[in-house]
Each structure stands twice: as structure tokens, then as C-alpha cells.
Amino acid sequence: xxxxxxxxxxxxxxxxxxxxxxxxxxxxxxxxxxxxxxxxxxxxxxxxxxxxxxxxxxxxxxxxxxxxxxxxxxxxxxxxxxxxxxxxxxxxxxxxxxxxxxxxxxxxxxxxxxxxxxxxxxxxxxxxxxxxxxxxxxxxxxxxxxxxxxxxxxxxxxxxxxxxxxxxxxxxxxxxxxxxxxxxxxxxxxxxxxxxxxxxxxxxxxxxxxxxxxxxxxxxxxxxxxxxxxxxxxxxxxxxxxxxxxxxxxxxxxxxxxxxxxxxxxxxxxxxxxxxxxxxxxxxxxxxxxxxxxxxxxxxxxxxxxxxxxxxxxxxxxxxxxxxxxxxxxxxxxxxxxxxxxxxxxxxxxxxxxxxxxxxxxxxxxxxx
Numbered sequence: 001x002x003x004x005x006x007x008x009x010x011x012x013x014x015x016x017x018x019x020x021x022x023x024x025x026x027x028x029x030x031x032x033x034x035x036x037x038x039x040x041x042x043x044x045x046x047x048x049x050x051x052x053x054x055x056x057x058x059x060x061x062x063x064x065x066x067x068x069x070x071x072x073x074x075x076x077x078x079x080x081x082x083x084x085x086x087x088x089x090x091x092x093x094x095x096x097x098x099x100x101x102x103x104x105x106x107x108x109x110x111x112x113x114x115x116x117x118x119x120x121x122x123x124x125x126x127x128x129x130x131x132x133x134x135x136x137x138x139x140x141x142x143x144x145x146x147x148x149x150x151x152x153x154x155x156x157x158x159x160x161x162x163x164x165x166x167x168x169x170x171x172x173x174x175x176x177x178x179x180x181x182x183x184x185x186x187x188x189x190x191x192x193x194x195x196x197x198x199x200x201x202x203x204x205x206x207x208x209x210x211x212x213x214x215x216x217x218x219x220x221x222x223x224x225x226x227x228x229x230x231x232x233x234x235x236x237x238x239x240x241x242x243x244x245x246x247x248x249x250x251x252x253x254x255x256x257x258x259x260x261x262x263x264x265x266x267x268x269x270x271x272x273x274x275x276x277x278x279x280x281x282x283x284x285x286x287x288x289x290x291x292x293x294x295x296x297x298x299x300x301x302x303x304x305x306x307x308x309x310x311x312x313x314x315x316x317x318x319x320x321x322x323x324x325x326x327x328x329x330x331x332x333x334x335x336x337x338x339x340x341x342x343x344x345x346x347x348x349x350x351x352x353x354x355x356x357x358x359x360x361x362x363x364x365x366x367x368x369x
Contacts, residue, residue: 001366004040004082004098006073007057008064009089010047013253015192015224017089017105019280020141023166024088025050027355034359040080044068066123069093084136084366086358091127092135099365101358102131103139103163106277108196110152115196129153136365139163139358141278144299148277163358164303165280166351168287185217185329188266188290190259190281191273193225193233198272198295201318203234203248209322211244214329220262221250263288267335268328270294272311272321279303283349286342291328291335293321307341 005025009018028034029052039056041049044064047057060076062068074093077085085092087102109116109124116124132138132153138160140146150157187206193199199221206219225233232238237245254262263269269285272295279299282292286307294300296310309328311320328335 001036001084001363002038002040002080002082003362003366004042004077004080004085006043006069006085006087006089006092007041007047007049008043008045008068010049011043011045011064013224014048017103020103020105020165021088022048022050023351024355024358025053027351028359029053031355031359033356040082042073042076044072066091066127070095084362086362087131087135090124091131094130094134099368100131100135101137101139101362101365102135103141104128104132104145104149105141106145106275107148107152108275108277111148112196112275115194125152135159136368137161137361139361141165142299142302144302145277161357161361163354164349165278165283166354167346167349168284183265183267183289185214186266187217187219187268187270187325187329188262188285189219189221189223189270190262190285191223191271193221193223193227195227195231196274198274198317199223200232200234200236201321202270202272204236205318205322205325206248207236207240207244208318210325210329211240211247213326217247217329219248220266221248222252222254222259222262224252260288263290266290268293268325270321270325272317273297273300274313275299282308283346286339287346289339291338293324293328305341305345307338307345309338 009021014022029050039053041053041057042060044062046059060072062072070093074095077096077098082098085098085100090104092100092102109121113121132149132155138155140149140160140162141164143162146160146162149155149160189202210217263285269282269290269292271282276299282294282304286292292308294308294310296312309324311324
């Protein structure tokens, strides 16, 4: 069976969709069931893939955008006659005869069109709606996203399968990991920086409510700045005392080894997002013994349960966040109480299980067609 994969999100520095696809390929590369198939991975540049898939890469010319997906990839699939196409990033080519499975992670561009330019939002809404209605199967990462897809695209709920993201693989003893030596009073954020994730509120809370009371506390922010041009990351940072400012470190990208060290060193992890389809990084943090602080939303309740401190959105966000960060840095009992809940939470998320379910659906779709 020929399984085609849109692998362009694995080019450059993978985030989001790229990390999702990379984790699936890592699992499939070690699975005899996946080795039975002929894989074809299509991208616009050389992607970073596990060794078993390197010979399967097909680099097609283009920029990797919508035109590449809808025309260049579609033409290649017509020639190669794949038995099934896996599109891991929201949309799939319209003009192909191959059966298709598409993963739609969230519907932020429909639920919150104000977060996108008119052109980008319109393109995403149109192509995602078409993909949801015409793909043979739709995968998504949470029950919350499943409801959103049905509401915004009209997709038949019976065609949507929830395959949650996997955990960090450290679910066995997260509380003990949190008590290990070497964890200083560090706060960590990992993820692309969007307005909806309130990184400005996090920096402000640290400068106003943590730094003055904890002279050794640090704030480490790792993620590409995706704010619109001209929008400052955090005005409070420009007017804060130099002794406080230098304890805030902002990096757009780090390699995997550095990222794992950042997780292992942090005592607290902050991820204050208004809207996510899942939200993987708080799970990775709790697996390394960092207590998560998240915004109180429908998705955060579904995914993290009692293993995260939730902060209500609203005008008191900075003050409430500052108090929570300070408590979790200075009161070990409060932090370890959260980490005691991390084991059962992390046990629900397993990349091996997600990869097996996804492969089984690809095989079913190919056989039925």
C-alpha cells in the first residue's frame, strides 16, 4: 500500500503541526505494521524525518504554501497514485482522486477571525471547511476541537475521530521529578508567541509580582514571535528596573537538547492561552516536574484536569497570575500537590497509541476506497 504524507511542516524549525507529524513518524519508524507499506513523504524542501523515512522523501519545487499544496502536490499524487493521502495540517488538496485523511487541530480562524488577517482567515476557513466535508476521515486532537469542527464546518460527527497528542513519556514519577535537585526558582514558557497566549501578561506578572520578592527567580520564554508587525512584546519590559529585566530571557528557537534542559530546570510552567485545540507543552512540562499554570478554558479543563493551576481570564489576570506563580515558586507543598495529579493525567496521552490509531485509519480508508 502506498501511503502519501504532506510533510512540508517538517521543514525548517518544526512547531505545532510539524512536531505532531514528527512524533507520528518516530513511532511508525519503529513499528512493523508501518514497515509493510510504501511511504511517500512530500515537501517543498528537505524535511527532518526519522532515518527509516529518509529514502521516502520527495522534494517538489515551490514555496510550500497553498499553491504548492493544491497544485504541485496534487499533480505529484496523480502521477504516483497513492492509495491514501495523510494531510496532518488542517487542509488537503481538492483535485486528487486518492482517498484522504486530514487532521484539523482547531478552528481558531473561525471561532476568532479577529486574530487573523482577512486574507489568511478567509483562506483557512474556506479550505478547512472544504477539507472537513470532503476528506474520507477527519482526525482531531480533543473532544473540544471535535465539537468546534462540527459547529463551524457542518462535518458529519461520525466521520471525525479524536486522536489526542502523546505525552512526554515521563508519566511514571512526575512528582519525584519535580523534587529533584537542580530545580531553581525558574518559570518557563514554550510556544509560538501569539496575542491570545498573553505572554505580555506573563512578563508583566513576573516583573511586578515575582521579581521584587524572589531575587533569584527567572523567566525563560522560548518561541517564535508571531505578533503583528509593530506590536511590542511587552511594554512593561521596557520600563522595568534593569535588575529585573535581565532575569527575563527570550529565545525564538532552541534545539531539542536545550529545550529538554529548560523543562528539567523549571519549577513552574506558564501557558495562558485563550484558545487551543489541545496544548501539548504544559503536558511536557509536568512530565519534567514543572507545575503548569494555565488559563481556565474548556480545553485546559479537558486536557490537564487537576494537574494544572487554572487562572480566570479577565482584568485581574496579571495580579492573579503573579500570586499563583509566586506561591508555586515558594510553597513546595502547593507545587507538589499539582504534580501528584500529573501521573494519571499523563497516562491518558501516549504517542504509540495515537500513531497506531492513525495508521489503522489510513489503512481502513485505503481499503474501503
